[in-house]
Amino acid sequence: MTRPVYVHDLDGLDRHVRAIRAALPPRTELLYAVKANPEPDVLRTLAPVVDGFETASRGELRRLAKVLPGRAPAAYAGPGKTDGDLAAALAAGVARIHVESPAELRRLGALAAAAGVPARVLLRVNLPLEVAGASLVMGGRPSPFGMDPADAVECARRPPPGIEVHGVHAHLASGLDAPLAGAVAAAVVRWSVAEIGAHEVDVGGGMAVDYAQPAARFDWAGYGRALGDILDGHPGLRLRVEPGRSVTVYCGAYLTEVVDVKRSYGEWFAVVAGGTHHLRTPAAKGHAHPFTVHPRPDAAGPRTDGGPVTVVGQLCTPKDVLSRSADVGPIGVGDVLVFAMSGAYAWNISHRDFLLHEPPEFRTGDPHRLAAEWAARPVGS
Template sequence: MTRPVYVHDLDGLAAHARAVRAALPPRVELLYAVKANPEPDVLRVLAPTVDGFETASRGELRRLAEVLPDRTPAAYAGPGKTDRDLAAALAAGVARIHVESPAELRRLGALAVAAGTTARVLLRVNLPVDAPGASLVMGGGPSPFGMEPADAVACARRPPAGIEVRGVHAHLASGLDAPLAGAVAAAVVRWSVDQIDAAEVDVGGGMAVDYTDPAARFDWAGYGRMLARILDAHPRLRLRIEPGRSVTAYSGSYLTEVIDVKRSHGEWFAVVAGGTHHLRTPAAKGHAQPFTVHRRADAAGPRTDGGPVTVVGQLCTPKDVLSRSVTAGPVGVGDVLVFAMAGAYAWNISHRDFLLHEPPVFRTGDPQRVAAEWAARPYGRR
C-alpha cells in the first residue's frame, strides 16, 4: 500500500494565476495570501504573476525569506500580534502592516521609533457592511478582527510617532460571489475615502470557491470590471486584493487508497488511508470533498454496489469524513481516490499529529495521471 499523496499541478496553477491577473485592471495590486497554501513550489510558481505576498505570522515571513529571498513581503496581517511579531515585520521591511487595534498601533509605533524607522500601516476596520450569502463573516458585527470605525478615524487623524497611516484594510467575509465581492469593495472604498481620506485600500480576499462544482470558477472578469469602476471614481487610489483559496484550491489534489469497504446499518462506507488529519478542508467547511475513482482491476476485496458511499479515514472519531457521494459508482478495496480542490487550507490546517500517522507524500504533476499509474500497479497489503 502506498502512502497518501498530495499532487500539485503547477502548470495549471500558473495558468490560473495568469488568468486572474489578466482579468484585473492593471492598477489593482494582486497579493497572494500565503496562509492558503505556503508550499515552496506554490510560492515559486506564483511569484512571477502576483504583485506581492500577504503574510500573517513570523513563520510565513521565514518561509517567504527562504523560498523567495529577493521578495519583500507586501503585507503582514493577523490579530494578536506580539511585539516579536511586529519587530520581525519591521526587520523584514514589510511594505504595509495591517494593524488590528489602537493598542497594537501604539506598540508598533514605539518599536518603529526604537528601530529608527517608520512603519507604514493600513488600519484594519470592522465596517458595518452587509454580506448576505457569505460562507464566513469576520466583520459587520462583534468580532476579534479589526477596530471600530470611530477608533480607526481617531488613529488616522492622530497616529503615534513612528507611524504613517496609508489607508484601510477590510477583509469582512469569505465565500463571496463576484457581484457581492464588488459591492463590498465599493462600500469599503467609499468609507475609507470619505472618513479618513485613504490613499490605499486593501479590500481583502474571500472570493467564493464552490466545492460542489469543481469546474466552477469565481467570475474574475466581472469582478475586475467592478474594481475598474471603483478606480475610475477614485483615480488616485491604490487598490489591493489578497485572494488565497480562490487562487490555489484547484491546483492541489489528495490521492489515497481504499483500505476497506463495508456496510453498516444499510449504508456503505469506504475506509481510506489517511483522512482529515491530512485533508481537514471537508471537516472545517462541512462539505463533501469532490473525488473521482481510479478502479484497480486486480484488487480482490469487497466493492460497494454503486449506491451512496461515505468515505472515511483512519482516525478514531466519527468526524473523520472526507466525502459523501451518490455518484461515485462502485468503490472497492485497492481503488485510488483523487480528491480534487485540495490546494488550499488542506494539509497546512490539518490536525496532523492526531494518532501520529505518517504524513502524506508530496509531488508535482497531473493528479489524474499519477492516480492512473498508481491504480495500474499490482495491489498489495502493507
C-alpha cells in the same frame, strides 16, 4: 501500498493566476494570502505573477525568506500580534503592516521609533456592511478582527510617532460571488476615502469557491470590471486584493487508496489510508469533498454497489469523514481516490499529529495521470 500523496499541478496554477492577474485593472495589486497554501513550489510558481504576498505570522515570514530570498512581503496581518511579531515585520521590510487596534498601533509606533524606521500601515477597519450570501462574516459585528470605524478615524488623524498611515484594510467576509465582492469593495472604498482620505485600500479576499461544483469558478472578469469602475471614480487611488483559497484550491489533489469496504446497517463505507488528519477541509467546512475513482483492474475484494457511500479515514473518531453519500459508481479495495480542490486550507490546517500516522507525500504533476499509474500496479505494491 503507497502513502497518500498531495499532487500540485503547477502548470495549471500558473495559467490560473495569470488569468486572474489579466482580469484585474491597472492600479490594482494582486497579493497572495500565504495562509491558504504555503508549500514552497506553490510560492515559487506564484512569485513571478503576483505583486506580493500577504503574511500573518513569523513562520510565514521565515518561509518566504527561505523560499524567495530578497522578496519582502507586501503585507503582514492578523490579530494578536506580539511585539516580537511587529519587530519581525519591521525587520523583514514588510511594505504594509495591517494594524488591528489602537493599542497595537501605539506598540508598533514605539518599536518603529526605537528602530529608526517608519512603520507604513493600513488600518484594518470593521465596517458595518451587509454581506448577505457570504459563507463566513467577520465584519459588521463584534469581532476580534479590525477596529471600530470611529477608532480608525482617530488613529488616522492622530497617528503616534513612527507611524505612516497609508490607508485602510477591510476583509469582512468570505464566500463572496463577484457581484457581492464588487459591492463590498465599493462600500469599503467610499468609507475609506470619505472618512480618512485613504489613497490605498486593501479590500481583502474571500472570493467564493464552490466545492459542490468543482468546475465553477469565481467571475474574475466581472470582478475586475467592478474594480475598474471604482478606480474610475477615484483617480489617485490604489487597490489591493488578497485572495488565497480561490488562487490555489484548484491546483492541488489528495490521492489515497481504499483499504477496506464494508456495509454497516445497510450503508456502505469505504475506508481509505489517511483521512482528515491529512485533509481537514471537509471536516472544517462540513461538506462532502469532491472525488473521482481510479479503479484497480486486478482488485478481488468486495465492492460497493455503486450507490451512496461514506468515505472515511483511519482515525479513531466518527468525525473522520472525507465525503458522504457520493454517487460515484462502485468502489473496491485497492482503488485510488482523487480528492480534487485540495490546494488550499488542506494539509496546512490538518490535525496532523492525531494518532501519529505518517504524513502524506508531496509531488508535482498531473494528479489523474499519477492516480492511473498507481491503480495499474499490482494490489499491495
